Amino acid sequence: MASNSTFTSPALAFELVAKCSTTRARASILTLPHGTVNLPIFMPVATQASLKGLTPQQLEDTGCKLCLNNTYHLGLKPGQEVLDAVGGAHKLQGWSRNLLTDSGGFQMVSLLKLANITEEGVRFLSPHDGSPMLLTPEHSMSLQNSIGSDIMMQLDDVLVTTSPDKARMREAMERSVRWLDRCIAAHKNPDRQNLFCIIQGGLDLEMRRECCREMLARETPGIAIGGLSGGEAKDDFCKVVACCTELLPDLKPRYVMGIGYPEDLVVSTALGADMFDCVWPTRTARFGNAITKHGVLNMKKEVYAADFGPIEDGCGCPCCRPVDEEGSIGITRAFVHHNAAKETVAAHMLTLHNVWYQLNLMREAREAIIADRYPVFVREFFGNLYADPSNYPSWAVDALKGVGVDLLET
Amino acid sequence: MTVDTREFGSAAMSFEILRAALGDGAAARLGRLAFAGRRPIDTPNFIGITSRGAIPHITPDNVARHLNVGGAYMALEDFIERPQQYSTRTPPIYEIPPTAKHQTRLHSFTAMPPSVTTVLGARRLPAVASPMGNTKSSVSVFTSTGFQALTTAEYLAAAQSLQPDIAVPPADLTHSPITPNSKRALRMAERTDEWLEEWFSELQDSPTPVTTFAPVLPIPYPIQWEYLSRLAEDYLPTAQLAGLALYDPDLLPDLASFVPALLPLPRLSLSPPSTPHHILNQIALGIDLLTIPFINTVSDAGLALAFTFPPPTTPPNNPLPLALDLTAPRFATSLAPLTPHCPCGACTTHHAAYIHHLLAAREMLGWTLLQAHNHGVMAAFFAGVRATLAQQDGAAAFARARGEFARAYEAGFPLGMGERPCF
Numbered sequence: 001m002a003s004n005s006t007f008t009s010p011a012l013a014f015e016l017v018a019k020c021s022t023t024r025a026r027a028s029i030l031t032l033p034h035g036t037v038n039l040p041i042f043m044p045v046a047t048q049a050s051l052k053g054l055t056p057q058q059l060e061d062t063g064c065k066l067c068l069n070n071t072y073h074l075g076l077k078p079g080q081e082v083l084d085a086v087g088g089a090h091k092l093q094g095w096s097r098n099l100l101t102d103s104g105g106f107q108m109v110s111l112l113k114l115a116n117i118t119e120e121g122v123r124f125l126s127p128h129d130g131s132p133m134l135l136t137p138e139h140s141m142s143l144q145n146s147i148g149s150d151i152m153m154q155l156d157d158v159l160v161t162t163s164p165d166k167a168r169m170r171e172a173m174e175r176s177v178r179w180l181d182r183c184i185a186a187h188k189n190p191d192r193q194n195l196f197c198i199i200q201g202g203l204d205l206e207m208r209r210e211c212c213r214e215m216l217a218r219e220t221p222g223i224a225i226g227g228l229s230g231g232e233a234k235d236d237f238c239k240v241v242a243c244c245t246e247l248l249p250d251l252k253p254r255y256v257m258g259i260g261y262p263e264d265l266v267v268s269t270a271l272g273a274d275m276f277d278c279v280w281p282t283r284t285a286r287f288g289n290a291i292t293k294h295g296v297l298n299m300k301k302e303v304y305a306a307d308f309g310p311i312e313d314g315c316g317c318p319c320c321r322p323v324d325e326e327g328s329i330g331i332t333r334a335f336v337h338h339n340a341a342k343e344t345v346a347a348h349m350l351t352l353h354n355v356w357y358q359l360n361l362m363r364e365a366r367e368a369i370i371a372d373r374y375p376v377f378v379r380e381f382f383g384n385l386y387a388d389p390s391n392y393p394s395w396a397v398d399a400l401k402g403v404g405v406d407l408l409e410t
Numbered sequence: 411m412t413v414d415t416r417e418f419g420s421a422a423m424s425f426e427i428l429r430a431a432l433g434d435g436a437a438a439r440l441g442r443l444a445f446a447g448r449r450p451i452d453t454p455n456f457i458g459i460t461s462r463g464a465i466p467h468i469t470p471d472n473v474a475r476h477l478n479v480g481g482a483y484m485a486l487e488d489f490i491e492r493p494q495q496y497s498t499r500t501p502p503i504y505e506i507p508p509t510a511k512h513q514t515r516l517h518s519f520t521a522m523p524p525s526v527t528t529v530l531g532a533r534r535l536p537a538v539a540s541p542m543g544n545t546k547s548s549v550s551v552f553t554s555t556g557f558q559a560l561t562t563a564e565y566l567a568a569a570q571s572l573q574p575d576i577a578v579p580p581a582d583l584t585h586s587p588i589t590p591n592s593k594r595a596l597r598m599a600e601r602t603d604e605w606l607e608e609w610f611s612e613l614q615d616s617p618t619p620v621t622t623f624a625p626v627l628p629i630p631y632p633i634q635w636e637y638l639s640r641l642a643e644d645y646l647p648t649a650q651l652a653g654l655a656l657y658d659p660d661l662l663p664d665l666a667s668f669v670p671a672l673l674p675l676p677r678l679s680l681s682p683p684s685t686p687h688h689i690l691n692q693i694a695l696g697i698d699l700l701t702i703p704f705i706n707t708v709s710d711a712g713l714a715l716a717f718t719f720p721p722p723t724t725p726p727n728n729p730l731p732l733a734l735d736l737t738a739p740r741f742a743t744s745l746a747p748l749t750p751h752c753p754c755g756a757c758t759t760h761h762a763a764y765i766h767h768l769l770a771a772r773e774m775l776g777w778t779l780l781q782a783h784n785h786g787v788m789a790a791f792f793a794g795v796r797a798t799l800a801q802q803d804g805a806a807a808f809a810r811a812r813g814e815f816a817r818a819y820e821a822g823f824p825l826g827m828g829e830r831p832c833f
Binding site: 049050053055056058077086091092305306318324329334339343344348349 | 464466468472489499506507510512518519520755766770773774777778
């Protein structure tokens, strides 16, 4: 069902609020079973039903309305039986907001050697005891139904985009379409869980277009662009995203899987994508790195030992906001430096900061889209990140030029 | 009316004894210790122990939100390392400016919530024994970059700069489980005596006061009697001495007998109790404020403290465990709180199954939630102790409940199977 600006399906409503008059950026409201989510959005990854040391309350306080769990990990620990007994992943982790789960297929291929993909599913050896196991579309759906995620992902045949084997790439794309059909048939809770399709096809734009057409015909409530962030050139990545968003309907959420550097988010938003996820902001926090609008700072460096400013000036996260403001913790770079790689609290504080940074970047992007000043926002963003425009990454300059923004224009 | 019913205090600190020990000598008592600008601490109570300025695994916002602790112990050795390439740098903590919210350097550097009272000592609790030993004018401390000498002068300067609510002056300690021979013990007393004399004479002309809890050494009373008498005769009347920091609470009966003038002072124990039974023993001896390193240790081992004071009214057939090993399979699907009716932040939001999962998955949040629970159990334990002492016949009620506690619970902690989570 769709009006001019709203699409509804049994477990989801999508309302398009604004479109940038220059780029393809969109602002929208996605309503899911566990509440409303403003798009575009960055989704932090709580791989094993926990966001790396943050309590669900701390995560909620960053404004996060939708985070990820990984099906593969939850299938191993705590396992499907426990998930069923506990009543799903929301109850397991005390998270009352929305969850998105991947299909488990990506981890099979990326984490496990000897994963072998057949028409039936992904064959792999159990990391526990080495016994042969099989992840099928049906099993992935069953696991994700037990998890109870608000958005589930289809099992897809993932191949690194840089694979030169065209025939194998076509097979993977076509198989992903067939597996979507099996996922739809096996999905037990379409009234309260949304199943998103995943567009495959590597870097071959024609194959991507073909996949878009096939996937769209199956009318899932949301659409993901998959197989990216696997080492392809950024130019190629942008071309794929742009090529897909051109074909996608206005009134469905578009999720680009596995990307998360701030530049990627800002450019992909300009190319018309709405949702992103990545482990990088939380992983890099554990390595002592803080994301700021002027770039990534390594807090372990001696220059921060006696730096008594906040992690980032002007940041509104609980660590950084001015000490006299409500909810401020009053963390200094010096204290983070003091404990980086020594006490877990340093990792927790940087995780809090980095998650806030990513969510806030998308909040500001959204405000800019609604005010129809997204191109200005994009220029400011790159201006902050690079002191000298000649250092702007050419992939970003080119991709943005393709949607009407000239970063180098003076 | 006994000798320790007086109120003791200064501008910065007040210690009110609400119910003194009955009869003569040292025994459990009720009090309230308050520092200007901090949340008052009802005693007997405990303070948290920090590592590098942080309660392990608990960010400062969660200290304020989930941890019912009135105080935090901080070790100077956690802040003064000399990284090889920057060996001449001034420790940054000496240079951080205080802010409107965090009005001392120690609070400001560690972002410890302003409500929390801070205690500064030279060494961590428990401290690593140094192979170098102390000298006439320095204690050997263990920093993240190795052992180094901390002069008594630098330590005093640090206390003045950092402005902890309570400072424990340097003591000549061995930090070894082996009892020092009498010659060494005598030197410990003499050095500590000299160091304290220097400490107070330096402070006399100083514009920045330091609330001082004098160390009481873990050696027999007869070896340190001169030092302890000086505390009572020289520093108590001048109000330079604000409290006692005992490295061995078993000295309290002797103090009560021989230097009763010291009894009104608040008593902080720096002797690590190994179980709650030992905690009750320290309370019974008259300790007001305890430091309990085992809380952090059991959390790291995946254990959830599971005792209450007073103990359950119906005595169990078999002694109950003091803690539960959350890695046990029986918790995999348990939607119950870690312990029944536990009001801690972890139990009100989560259930045993989640903690079990986090430990199995080696997720850092497992530690955080166990720390919240274990500090919560300890806070409730002390609240129970105080409520018992506040009864009409408090001393007898406490002694009775302590006996019941000894029968109701096992003597030691179970071995935790929790593995160190992935960083």
